[in-house]
Amino acid sequence: MGIFTLALGDLRERKARSALTMLGVAVGIAAIVALMSIGFGLKYSVTSQLTEMADTIMVMPGRFTQGRGYVMLGGFNERDLHDVKRISGVREAAAMFSAVKDVEHRRERKLFEVVGIDPKETHAVFGKIVKEEEGRGLRESDHKTCVVGHSIAKDLFVHEIGVNDRIKIAGRTFRVVGILEKQGGFRSEVDTQIYITKRDAKEIIGDEISMIFVRVRNIEDAERIADEIEERIDENHKIEDFTQALTMGSFIRQLEELFKILQAVLLAIASISLIVASIGIMNTMLMSVMERTHEIGVMKAIGARNRDILTIFVLESGIISVIGGILGMLIGVIGANVISVGLGSAFGIEIPAILHAEVLLGGLAVAVITGVLSGVYPAMKAARMSPVEAVRYE
Amino acid sequence: MSAEEIVRLEGVTKVYHMGKVEVQALRGVNLSVKRGEFIAILGPSGSGKSTLLNMMGCLDKPTSGKVFIEGTDTSRLNDNELAALRREKIGFVFQQFNLIHTLNALENVALPMLFAGIRRTERMKRASELLQKVGLSHRVYHKPMELSGGEQQRVAIARALANNPEIIVADEPTGNVDTDAGNVIMGIFERLNSEERRTIILVTHDFDIAARAHRKLRMTDGALL
Known part of the structure; x- marks a missing residue:
């Protein structure tokens, strides 16, 4: 005791x-x-x-304004993309051409965001985390092919879309070569997008680049590189505050x-x-x-x-x-x-x-x-x- | 103060406040107790004898006057020193036994040794020896509730002896037990006094019990006669 x-x-x-x-x-x-x-x-x-995207910088034309939110101010051009690629510390950069277009599958028509990317640059946009669930990704030699986001393929049309199906985008027929894995969460927008090649995009979307996706070598340099990107493109267009370069790091x-x-x-x-x-x-x-x-x-x-x-x-x-x-x-x-x-x-x-x-x-x-x-x-x-x-x- | 004097009270008074009423429990008590004495304090209830005992046991402090234990003026001691004095020099036996009912007999006896910082094995060894001394070696692991009144009081006496005190103060130790058990208890006190030369001070209102002490003091209205 x-x-x-x-x-x-x-x-x-x-x-x-x-x-x-x-x-x-x-x-x-x-x-x-x-x-x-x-x-x-x-x-x-x-x-x-x-965090898997911490090395990403999203470059958009436009600015955040008070009251009206984000305002798009036209688009970038190939020179901008070229200049961004040459900034030291940039590992890769990819242009995205996007627009909302009319998509038809078995007579059912809906509006979806269609994104054009250079097949060489897919990695810059998707990184390691977005993969095809079925089929394959886009290739440089492709003509009139597309890769479809998971929700579009599985949920949003009455009839599911499968690999090798033909769908109409803005009136033109495209062959589906791949379907992406479901993303959800912060990348859920990918689930409702259709990807086509840059070449095809020029035809149905136009020449203006809607966004540049940049991957940097060192995450620590991201802020500096973002500033440099904004400066360089603003100079190209002679407009102040034309470019918004958002680092994922600052967002995180x-x-x-x-x-x-x-x-x-x-x-x-x-x-x-x-x-x-x-x-x-x-x-x-x-x-x-x-x-x-x-x-x-x-x-x-x-x-x-x-x-x-x-x-x-x-x-x-x-x-x-x-x-x-x-x-x-x-x-x-x-x-x-x-x-x-x-x-x-x-x-x-x-x-x-x-x-x-x-x-x-x-x-x-x-x-x-x-x-x-x-x-x-x-x-x-x-x-x-x-x-x-x-x-x-x- | 002679070397033989173990407890001395000088002009001890005690005033209680019961609401607005002042109660004079002790009115200037002088007393000298010699080492090895067996004293009985007799008096009717309310005469102040328990208060007097509490003074000698260092449980209570006088309103005025002084209490000396082995020559030490207890009014100069702080709470810890008083606790040490109670632990080492004084053994308390209460009318109500006052055992800790969550502990068994052995643990109850060992408790003062726990407070004295004695090692566990030694505590238990000495506690069982003490229980044997009061004739309860067959009740070691019983809880107080499982013991008769007389047995509980013998456990309490064993507990009082735990740290080998020279003074035993007992407040009506036979007040709650039957005559036979009372005789056994008084026998133990007599042995502790005669064989071990311990100083015994007990309070009682029973003349037969008091008759077994060497010196009898009478108390009425807070004063010794």
Whole structure:
């Protein structure tokens, strides 16, 4: 028997109350663990797609204006593309010609964005993440062929589009050579686009380049290269602020800032339950101290120091919070996974529950700190009791 | 103060405030107890005898006057030093036994040694020896609720002896047990006094119990006669 057994014995005496207090702590910690895990999962599911594109700069003609949003200002030309390719640090650059066109499949007509790209430059646009699910990609030697986004092929027409089917784009017949994998998330626009060769695009879309996709060698240089691109093209066209070069890196950083705020909000919400739990501990401990006033007096009479009494009660709330904390971690892990599966099936978004060891250990640490701090006041009250009055208390 | 004097009270008074009413529990008590004495303090309830005992046991502080234990002026001691004094020099026996009911007999007896920082194995060894001494070696692992009143009081006596104190203060130790059990308990006190030369100060309102002490003091209205 030691001080520990003494504290544990008291908890066992009041099983129901101890268990309920522990549950209070557990709920608080579970809320923190679950919400944080889901927060991390949300961040991951959004940024993982983007991180793969961190070396990308999207160059668009136009500018963001107040009130009217993004305003297109004409297009780029081949000289602009040529100049961009020559900027040091640029690995590859691809021009995209895009326009919304009328698409017909088995007499069903719909409007879709048609994008022309140079088959040599496909990699610059798609990188490693956009692949064909069926068929193949565009080739330089192709004439009147197209690659279709997943949703167009599978969902948007009554009849599914397959490889080698013929569809009409702006009245001209194209052969489907490939169907892209489903992208979803931040690249979902790819799912509703049709890709054709640059040569074919000149015919049905025109000569103006709608966007230049740039891949840089070093992500660290992206901002500098973006500035240089804007300068170079603006100079070509003699228009100030004509070009917008957006680095994916800055976009990701903005998103990450946003997620930090989201995490903080989630943490704040979860903390409320922890505050309630801490009040619960303090309440339980105050009741325990009051009920055991007589016992405290007896212990003092037989030689317990104030410190011994303090230790017993702090240890007691410590035990409550450690057990509550561990329980909370378990409930939190289960809860996070339940929420993840629930969100997945309810909204069709894949949000994994990401459990960081720091969150788990942090949760436990917070539980213990809360427990001990909430126990200190009641324990000090117990420790400072006058022995004779405590003994006399019945 | 002679070397033989172990407890001395000088003009000890105690005033309680019960709401607005002032209660004079002790009115200037002077007392000297010699090492190895067996003293009974007799008096009706409310006479202040328990208060007096609490003063000698360093549980309570006088409103005025001084309490010396082995020559040390206890009014100069802080809470920790008083706790140390209670732990090392004084063994308490209460009328209500006051055992910790979540602990078994052995653990109860070992408790003062825990506070004294004695190692576990030694605590348990000495606690079981003490229980044997009060004739309870067959009840070591019983919780207080599973013991009779007399047995509980013997556990309490064993606990009082845990840190080998020279002074045993007992507040109506036989007040809650039957006559036979009371006799056993008094027998233990007598042995502790005669064989181990421990100083025993007990409070009682029972003349038969008091008759077994060497010196009897009478108390009424907060004063010794």
